[in-house]
Structure formats: structure tokens, C-alpha cells
Amino acid sequence: IVGEIKRFFRDTSWAVHVPRRLQEARVQLARATEELRSRLGRTPTVKELSELMSLSEDEVIEARLAANGYNSASLDAAINSSEDGETALQDFLGTEDTALELVEDFHALAPMIAELPERDRLILHLRFVEEMTQAQIGERLGVSQMHVSRLLSRTLKRLREGMLTTQ
Incomplete structure (x- = not known):
């Protein structure tokens, strides 16, 4: 027993x-x-x-x-008191991760990007992943910088509209 x-x-x-x-x-x-x-x-x-x-x-x-x-102790528990007021443990732990808010957007955006034509996906990749300029992308694809700008604007508009309709 x-x-x-x-x-x-x-x-x-x-x-x-x-x-x-x-x-x-x-x-x-x-x-x-x-x-x-x-x-x-x-x-x-x-x-x-x-x-x-x-x-x-x-x-x-x-x-x-x-x-x-x-x-265990509560994160709200006072760990010291001073003239400025009480200090709680939670005041010292972590910070707000602003990038966390983007996770939901990335999950919503991924299927829309997958539906884009190959060339549009490549342009997005070169611009936002490899961080190439429009002129560099145009050189690589054999088109003008202005044409890359138009393609990029059209693709981003399409993605933006898709995001707005899913929310």
C-alpha cells in the first residue's frame, strides 16, 4: 500500500x-x-x-x-517589485515573431504559384528567391527588362487577386 x-x-x-x-x-x-x-x-x-x-x-x-x-510558476507571477512597479517573468521571455503571420499566407499562396505557367514561376523564383533584377532576368530569358516588368506585374496581380478571394 x-x-x-x-x-x-x-x-x-x-x-x-x-x-x-x-x-x-x-x-x-x-x-x-x-x-x-x-x-x-x-x-x-x-x-x-x-x-x-x-x-x-x-x-x-x-x-x-x-x-x-x-x-512550475505562472508567467504572470511577480519576480521583483520596485518603484517602477512589478516585473513578471513573461516580461523577459521571447518576442513576438512577426514572420509567423506570414506562414498562413505562404500556405495559401503555394497552390496558386503551382498553377502558374512555368515561365511565370521561373520569373518569380529569379526575382524573389535569387533576388535578380528585372534586367538580369530579361538577359537570362532573352527578353527586355520592360517585358519582364510587365510579366511580373501581371503575375503578382493574379496572385494578389487570388489571395484576396481566399480570405
Whole structure:
């Protein structure tokens, strides 16, 4: 019965799912860290912990990382208060990725580009992927820069209209 109770708390008290071997390694790591800290009078190194625990250094590092999953904190939780007001953890994490908004557009645009004639797809590729000028594209295709400009404008207009009708 005691074993089942321990297993229940071990499996349900973690904020994030962590494999059982790492849960057990965390407990062993905590004991070994305290033992070495009292013996050495300082925080033990990974090498010292791995020797005491009979684990590899990578396994000790993995157990340390797994220990982070035992407790969780809200991103809204205040981490310090000052005259300027409270600072929350979320104030320091990440930034808004403006390119993420383009993903949906790329997925909508891909089938329309696939339906274009080969020459129009090539012109788009040369202009926007290889970043060639209209004059360079015209030279490569054997047409004038003005003709490339017209083809590019017509293709972009077609794609723009297609995008507007899908939204």
C-alpha cells in the first residue's frame, strides 16, 4: 500500500510529465548534493555528483534539468517589485515573431504559384528567391527588362487577386 501511495504522488505531483527514471534520479541527486555540500562545504560539481551517484555526467545534468519540471510558476507571477512597479517573468521571455503571420499566407499562396505557367514561376523564383533584377532576368530569358516588368506585374496581380478571394 505504501508503494502505491508513493507511486501516486510521484506520478501526479509533477507540474510537467517527466519519465520515472528521471524523477527517481532527482531524489537521488538532491540527497547526493546535500551530502557533498555538507562534506565539502561548497556546491559539488557535476563530476563529483556523478562519481557519488554512479551515473554519467550527462545523466546528472539530465536529472538536474528534470528537477525543473517538479515545480512550475505562472508567467504572470511577480519576480521583483520596485518603484517602477512589478516585473513578471513573461516580461523577459521571447518576442513576438512577426514572420509567423506570414506562414498562413505562404500556405495559401503555394497552390496558386503551382498553377502558374512555368515561365511565370521561373520569373518569380529569379526575382524573389535569387533576388535578380528585372534586367538580369530579361538577359537570362532573352527578353527586355520592360517585358519582364510587365510579366511580373501581371503575375503578382493574379496572385494578389487570388489571395484576396481566399480570405
